[in-house]
Amino acid sequence: MHAETLKGHLDLLLLAAVEAAGLHGYAIIEQLNRRSQGKLDLAEGTVYPALHRLERGGLLRSSWAIAPDNGRKRRVYELTTRGRTALRTQQEEWRAFAQAMNAVLGGVS
């Protein structure tokens, strides 16, 4: 997917990536790649400012954790209650939008 297109939806993707469990930045990117089967092409560095923005907006919270494999400090992000609610709302909005787009473009509605 084109980077610019992706940018507009990055927040939603990030919220979805940490829905099940708290993850650090690298794991979030891996998660996105895995779920999208490598189709999401974005500069990995842009994920971190986006995570910080979501944290500032109260949708994520983060804490330091020690990586078990190498002992390095890692910032782990997880959803707040507000973040969970925002994720639900945005998922619904996205589905409605996608449905409308598909209907117009003649795809699956």
Place this chain on the structure above:
Amino acid sequence: MSISTYLNELRAALRLGPLIRRRIMNEVEDHLREAAARERRAGATPEDAEERAVERFGAATEIAAAFLEVDGARATVGGFTVLWLSVSAASVVALLTSLYAPTAGSLATAPAPTGLVVETSPGGQFAQMRVEAQADDPEEGDDEAAPLVRATASVTVGRSSVAIRHARPQRHPAIAEPTTLVALSRLEPPRPDPLTPEREDPSDPMLASRAPADSDSDQDAPLLPPPAPPLVARQPSAPPPPSLAAPPQPVGRSSHAEVKYPPEARWAEAEGDVYLILHVDADGRVQNVTVAKRLGHGLDQVAQDLGYRLRFKPARDARGRSVEAFVNWKIHFTRGQKNVGLPGLPFRDQDMWSPIFPRRREI
């Protein structure tokens, strides 16, 4: 590029407070080391592995700019003094000097060291100024990395008020904090600006050529910019006493009609504050709205429209007379908001109307 070279570049571009910078550097390094380790496991040489990890992460200047935009407001950075000096020493003097002899068409671009642009309304009664300055030394030719400092000034020509609003854009730290309103409630007779740099000579021909706004309006006054004043710190020695007794007070809520949150902004999930400068006349009506800090996605226009709908109890001078004034106003937009209701608040009481010259801040 190796990881350590990349981290050095990033560190240099991150003009943030030490705590947040350390956190960012920590996260980025952790990411790059992990990515490189993965490349090595896939068979890359150590050099190639680092190269690929860095490449996938994105250009240091771009990533730094994104961090500055998000984390800037957290940090306390001492660019303010530089900013203030840039604006006060160069632009204010340039602006005031030229505005003493205003004609509608003659407020041409007044080049100042910071790149000063003066615009006038067709009637010549209201002028706007935008200044773009750099607080620190940017990398050569690298606009993205340069922390731009923007200043907006609202000026009433031929009347008594001048206001300067300078702000840092989003990516620059502490946008919401250094809101400064400079007011000269009486410009007649002209007096030296207390922030005028020391070397400015009161007998300067530029200052002598000042004329009242309403005289000789078609005279093509020479509006050469004043010599660039040195950007040296100087404490304002004796601020003029304020001549305003009361700031404008917002009244009523009936004018805060709801407006639609622009669909574009909803899709972009735009959230944040739009900062406005309201020019409130002596009847309490908003005569002009200048957007001092933008949010984009159509929200600036919404904020501006809302600004015009506000009503105020006019400002009063020491004798209790209604006078015009400038008010800083902030309109907050929250994601998911279908409509925009009560549209905002003054920044802070002391910022709303500040008829004194701001004190210099310590770095």
